[in-house]
Amino acid sequence: MELNGRTAIGFEEGRSSSAKWFDDLTRVRFAGPVSAHHRLLPRELSPETLAVHAGTYEDPVTGCVGTPVFQTSTFLLDDASYSAFADGAMRDVPIYTRYGNPSQWAVQEKLAALEGSRSAIVTSSGMSATASTIFALTNAGSHIISAYDVYGGTYNLLREDMPSTGREVSFVDPNDLAAVRAAVRPETQLLFFETLTNPLLKAPPIGALAEIAREANALLVVDNTFLTPVNMRPIAHGADIVVHSATKYLAGHSDLTAGAVVGRRKFLDRIWAQTLRFGGTLEPLSCFLLERGMKTLALRVERQNANATEIARFLATHDRVAAVHHPEVGGPHYADLARDDYRGFGGVVSFEVRGGDDAALAFMGRLKIPYVATSLGGVESLVSMPSNTSHSSLTSGQRASIGIRPGLVRFSVGIENVRDLIDDLNDALNGE
Amino acid sequence: MRNSFYTAGFSEVMHEVKQDPREASYIYTTTACNSPHRGLSAAIGPALFGTVKSVRALGVQLADSTGGDPDGPSPMDLALTGIASCGVTTLLGGGSARELIFDGIEMLIEYGAPDGEPGQAVRCRLSVDGVTDEPLMNELVEQMQTYSPNMATMIRPVPISFDCLVGTDESTRRQLTVEAEPITDRRPAACRVRWVSGTQLVSYPNGRRMLRVDQPKQLTGVDWGPNPQEYLLMGLAADVADQLGRVAYRLTGERHLWEVSTSACEDMRGLLLKERDVVFLQGVTCRVVVPETLRAETGVEKILTAALAQSEVRDLVSRSNPGGVSLVLGREG
CATH class of the missing domain: 3.40.640.10 (Type I PLP-dependent aspartate aminotransferase-like (Major domain))
Incomplete structure (x- = not known):
């Protein structure tokens, strides 16, 4: 069998049998x-x-x-x-x-x-x-x-x-x-x-x-x-x-x-x-x-940027939410942020549910659209708590020192309709 | 890979150096410490290969001239290992570029051999197994002597800039001038440097602990040991530190902690692009840290002058040593 054109560009040019040094x-x-x-x-x-x-x-x-x-x-x-x-x-x-x-x-x-x-x-x-x-x-x-x-x-x-x-x-x-x-x-x-x-x-x-x-x-x-x-x-x-x-x-x-x-x-x-x-x-x-x-990365991320921003802004106004971490809602982390360096901030929004980890866990259980699962970045919304997943190996003192406070939820926003997601979040935060 | 030598990698580095001269500058740093309690030791510091840093924790405990660690290699053993391993690696690389397959390469390098030619400080005997084409091998040996950075450093006089400071006080830093007669009363030393695989070699100093040589992984090696340039510079630093301790003890009756650091630049355009003017090590510097415990009235200047004058590695590097390389084809013995 003759094999043609399967090597990387530049490979043939790099073969040299007449080198003396x-x-x-x-x-x-x-x-x-x-x-x-x-x-x-x-x-x-x-x-x-x-x-x-x-x-x-x-x-x-x-x-x-x-x-x-x-x-x-x-x-x-x-x-x-x-x-x-x-x-x-x-x-x-x-x-x-x-x-x-x-x-x-x-x-x-x-x-x-x-x-x-x-x-x-x-x-x-x-x-x-x-x-x-x-x-x-x-x-x-x-x-x-x-x-x-x-x-x-x-x-x-x-x-x-x-x-x-x-x-x-x-x-x-x-x-x-x-x-x-x-x-x-x-x-x-x-x-x-x-x-x-x-x-x-x-x-x-x-x-x-x-x-x-x-x-x-x-x-x-x-x-x-x-x-x-x-x-x-x-x-x-x-x-x-x-x-x-x-x-x-x-x-x-x-x-x-x-x-x-x-x-x-x-x-x-x-x-x-x-x-x-x-x-x-x-x-x-x-x-x-x-x-x-x-192939759909740009489309997905564009939608996730927008969805996450809208959700972050909604959460920032909700009285059951103690804090929201997202560049579009500002805060001390972002005082020197060079916004021109970014086209968006992706689909993750982190926020603190009032009442601590137990309240956050109950809130997640009331959500109807997102899956409660670790990971992020998919087309479907996922929600999880860092304290009992990605950062569970840290002591509570270590978590506090890096800013992970009780009730912190990480929401990975998917490409669903954002009004559906916000309604679902609102209901779950209100205990419905 | 042929001879386990990463020919493609060296080709890539060569073209990189051609395109961007900043990538040609390889800077090495080494230190040596002569401690009253821990004896004589040498280590490498961070190296810079063009724009990429390499940091390896590698060092060696040495025999010193006062009899400490008699099984350890001497400073001259380090220098000879550096010269011979550079020659062997250069030969191997050049041969691999020509698609030669070597079964074995070994270089015996001798300093101050009792039966040597008068005036000849170093002689080398190269044994090559697996290649029988004598004219081709003679051509390769010629290339090795011309383009091996450390062999070129040995063959031609290479200036060394010396300075000193007291402790960590930068305001005390000053240049040192070395005016010494060529050393003729040499303490014989010899190393048998054997190629293992790729850029890995072992050096057997006469009856002393074996030394491992390798390139850093930033330069196709696996960090198995210091590289040839680092061995040569460690040899210089260690020899100066050894002489300082010995001379100071002789003059003052006290033992002090002497720290010496060396650095140099290897311009890869010499080895890879055959630019003869820069083959040898460039900008060799040697810095002595004078112990704060040494009182000025004890004759610091006298100690520094005598120690530098009596350093055989300093003499070897800074003078012309046009010793030839004899070639043996086929397995010796």
Whole structure:
């Protein structure tokens, strides 16, 4: 069987058998990996267009519209495969799905385009993406700075796995730039923050954090799960790497578990190799589902931005609600918010029900439309309490210190009719 | 990967350096500490590879000239390990670029060999197994001697800038001038540096503890040990610290804590793009922290002058040592 056009763009140009020294080698670090069959689009196009078209595998055999599911664990070996093994370029030839698969390349290219970057990898979960990124970009002996209210899974990774692997972590308030700057040491190698925090929706200044990282010769990694590239492209603000729990908005239908990393290929190749060793590959059917879900990302997020804003404003006026956390209703977290950096703030609204956790639990039980479930970013509204789910491992004192007060509810607003959601919330808050 | 060497990665770095000269500047830092209680040790500090930082917690406990830890390697062993491992890695990379498959590479590097040529400080014998094309190997060895940053640093005189300060008082910082005769009464040292896989090598100093060499993972290695440039700089820092402790004790009868730090830049355009003017280490600096416990009247200047003059690694780096490399093809012994 003759295999044509399946290698990544640039791979053939990088094969050089006549080199006499390093300067004769011809492989350059380029975008991708992406083959000539994957649709490449300029990053300047709107997110709506990129979400639909970027990365799609245009099958030269069938002409099908949309990426086929390359449901295989392995690929035929040929001269290109052997050359890739010999030179260490295995990311650029489909050899084995753990290394790479056209289904992965399609959705990776779509995500890279949306984030305004040139390379991405998809992984088996958001935590796989985060863990692979942190381990790949730091050495034993290094120092990491992160937020004390970072997502619980990330916090556990940083707190429980970093010390035993020789990395020290300092936890700071991500909005307190003086504290971030004061935490920098000569060994600081990586800053890890979220573009919008969970569950209190703090919005740290990404550009200022990038400046601190640059001055320290450190890398800034940001988790853009809550905003998505529709609302912010952190790389344009100076971040080096963007990670996602693609399970949430990117996939958007609460039907798969996936993660993603986006950035320069120089770093992505190392993260890819780490993901291989951790076994965090995303299998092809999930790639298909993720890519299909992302086609409607811009539409969904636009609706979720609007729904969440309207709900936040409604909740801010309700006498059974003690506090609302959302940038559109303001508050001390948002005093210095650079609103021009955001197209919206996503679909999460956090609020405190008067009466504490018991009252909040009863309120959730009265809701008729949202599901009481953890996770967020799907088309359906979900509601949960951080105190007994994502932040249950913290002591009550730790929860209080990061601002999670009794009665806090995290509402992930879906794409339903917002009047239906508000009526349901109103009834449940009023005890009906 | 051929020889477990990431040829594609080095090609990518080479093109990156071509496009952006800022990425060519690799900066290394090392420290050495000569403690009255804990003996002589050296460690690497954060390194910067272009715009990417690497931080590895790697160090080594050393034998010192007063007899502490006799099984530990000496400062000269570190320097020789740095020179030989750089040569072997350069040879391996160049050979891998030519698609050669090596079964084994080993370099014996000797300093002050009793049977050496008069005036020759260092001699190297390279054994290569698995490649039988002698003219090709001779060409590669020539390239290795020309473009290996540490071998070039050994072969040509490389200036070292010395300064000192007292404790942490920056206002006391001042330059030091070294005016010393070439060292001719050399203490012999030798290391057998053997390639293991990819950028990993082991160095066996004569009868002393083995040293592991590797590139950082930011540069295709796996952090298995300090890299060749870091070994050479650790050797310089440790030798100066050792001499300071020895001379100070001889002159004052007291033992003090001496801390020495070194840094240098490796311009990758030398190795990767064959720009000969920048192959050797650039901007080598060595800073001595004078112990606050050392009283001025005890002759600080005399201690510093004598210690720097008697440092054999300092002498090796700062003078021309045009020692040749002999090549043996096939497995030795």
